[in-house]
Amino acid sequence: MFTDKYYPDRIAAESLDTYLEKGWYRMGQSIFTTHFLSFDRRFYSAIWIRLPLNNYVFSKRLRKLCRRNEELFRYEYGPMRLDEEKETLTKFLSKNPMPWTSWWNGHDSGILVDWDVTYFPTIYVLDAQGVIRFKDLRGEKLEEAVNELLHELESAN
Secondary structure (H helix, E strand, O other): OOEEEEOOOOOOHHHHHHHHHOOOEEEOOEEEEEOEEEEOOEEEEOOOOOOOHHHOOOOHHHHHHHHHHOOOOOOOOOOOOOOOOHHHHHHHHHHOOOOOOOOOOOOOOOHHHHOOOOOOOOOEEEOOOOOEEEEOOOHHHHHHHHHHHHHHHHHHO
8 A cells, every 4th residue: 555545524533543543644634644755756755753742842943943032922832632522621631631721622613613723733823913924834934934023023112
């Protein structure tokens, strides 16, 4: 098998976790796995990994960016759980307290719909007024976006 795709209407958290454990990747409404990826007409071997956030360490570049801006910005990160029932989340949190805010989103509304979250992780960069200005930037592009917002903030003051 080189490629396989699955387009579920709904999927239980346990089933999704099983797919992810086996090296599948979730994007939008599809779940897929492949042995190769093509970028710029070149093929690369795909190695799907899961990043355990409890041991995650930001890159040196991102740590520097956060330190440089800690007085101007608040940043938060943490895992997101998708549970069908509020009771599932409540039980999980009673056994596994988390150091970040958790909430139940409801079925087809709330922050996932409002913020157009279609896959995880999704990175949003908000300006000083709380308006989403950038989405899904990483590395240098993320740093450039933060610097742009800093420049705007400095110019306004």
